[in-house]
Amino acid sequence: MSSSESVAEPELLSRSGYTILATIMGVFSVLGVILNILVIVVTVKHKQLRQPLSYALVNLAVCDLGCAVFGGLPTTVTNAMRYTRLGRVGCVLEGFAVAFFGIASLCTIGVISVERYIVVCYPLGAALFQTRHAIAGVVLSWVWSFVWNTPPLFGWGSYELEGVKTSCAPNWYSRDPGNMSYIVIYFFICFAVPFSIIMVSYTRLLWTLRQVSKLQVAEGSRTHRVEAQVARMVVTMVLAFLVTWLPYAGMALAVIMDSTLRIDPLIATIPVYLAKSSTVYNPVIYVFMNRQFRMYAVPTILCGWNPWASEAQISEGDTMVASMTRIQKVSSKGSLKE
Template sequence: MVVESGNLNFSTEDSSGTNLSANDSVRDTLMSREQSELGRTGHTVVAVFLGVIFLLGFLSNLFVLLVFARFQVLRTPINLILLNICVSDMLVCIFGTPFSFAASLYGRWLIGAHGCKWYGFANSLFGIVSLVSLAILSYERYSTILCYTKADPSDYKKAWLAIAGAWLYSLVWTVPPFFGWSSYGPEGPGTTCSVQWHQRSSRNISYVTCLFIFCLLLPLLLMMFCYGKILFAVRGVAKINQSSAQRRETHVLVMVVSMVSCYLLCWMPYGVVALLATFGQVGLVSPTTSIVPSILAKSSTFLNPVIYGLLNNQVLPGLRELWVRASRQPHPPHPAQQPSGWP
């Protein structure tokens, strides 16, 4: 997903200009980027990374989706939020990575100015849905484990409202560039498209600031608060029961560190580079430099299903059964029948 950052030599005119002039600006930039500073070798290296990310992201999300489709017992309300994360990441793999992969192979953007805008919008939309869903998932676990909220496995209304809220929230922050509050266009060496972070107009600066606070920083703070509370609670129990509780504490600690570290690794460099491109000195973030955080952000499409799905104690038995059935074993194991609030 995803939102990507870069620094290009666009005009700094206010985005209140006509759509025609905006389209001409995007088209001119795309044409001027045909000879990129990356060179043939650089574009090839980027294409290899994007190809690996696409393959791993598509397969890992597909495996998780197949397990949920095969085993109805896994479709608990809280797991629907996990499923929503996999769906948004899969959409990035389908509608985002292949286009940037092809553009890197050719060294230029291939689907025109309008395609560039829709690419930027779609990947921003799916990426923010994934980030917000991660924060919602952390809060649901917090409320279930620490607030003594009894989880009703038959009540899906709350989960569906949370999923709908995540998509609506993302739309609220990704539609405005079509109406003049910032804009979508080429970034980096011209092989991807996203919000035009580098523009110094007041509208663009205010949009980038709001996007960083409400779509990156707030979800991170919510995750850290919820998982931190859960970790302290588990450690408190471990002091009373020194056997199984300590193993539980270790498991939760590994999961919390993995979740927060994955979030920081994939998204914080992206957000920092976007802020530097917006508020820093002109030319501080070069097109080549912006490629690294962009690739890290896209890597979330396969890290998320690994951490939240394939390492989940509920999903793994189902995945093993699918593997055994594919190998034509006569007596495959069955997944756990009692869902839990924590993987």
């Protein structure tokens, strides 16, 4: 049965169940739209924020905005209606849009992890992160996502209704050999690769910060504070990534590996909503935890008032680089002991 003929049967969820899902998705979608537009507007408005590291952050905001507009808001409406009237073409377009922006967002998070690793771990080395590298990372995320999400439009793989049948996504359930080959490659290329990059980058970054914390320097207390701050931020980033994306990827992998597995529609909907909730978590974690960005964003939200006006206007990235620079300078003179 095609998506245009498939209608979510009332017994999948009660009326109140669909209403709850519509409310949850509506809240996430509206917040996602507001927060990500704010990120884009504040960055465009303030020249001081247009640094190489900001390119990926703004790109992440654009990706999440696309997910919220083309995925979250339509899903809110279809849940409120208790079924989808998208039709076959509408289902394919929605599934493609959500997958396109979602994978671009995932790849951008991978780019951000590499950026932070380079900036923190090689502040004095040859691996300097410059504007051209930032632009290359942004372009790569879009090209990578486009290349691997367009095959279903031409017959390799497909987009179908998922969960409680109010949204569309890549078809994880079809046992057709062509569809299976696409899904297996898609899973590896679009999730496993970015996931591995993120974990390796942040693991090495945390290891470097741990080594720094062992160095006995005059400014040791400040170094420890910086190390603790960055460690907390990195752990938060990794945990948020795992909570939002790992359940969805795990469910897809389980369905791919076991052809007899049948997941309850409501249970299958939970990982979908967790993944779509990243449109809210991402701007909060990746942008608003940046002190420099917060110094400009908060007055925009509060009509000019900034409760943190007394804080030094430097970003956590600048603090990390400065601390690492001091440590490497001293270390190069041979005055540090591990």
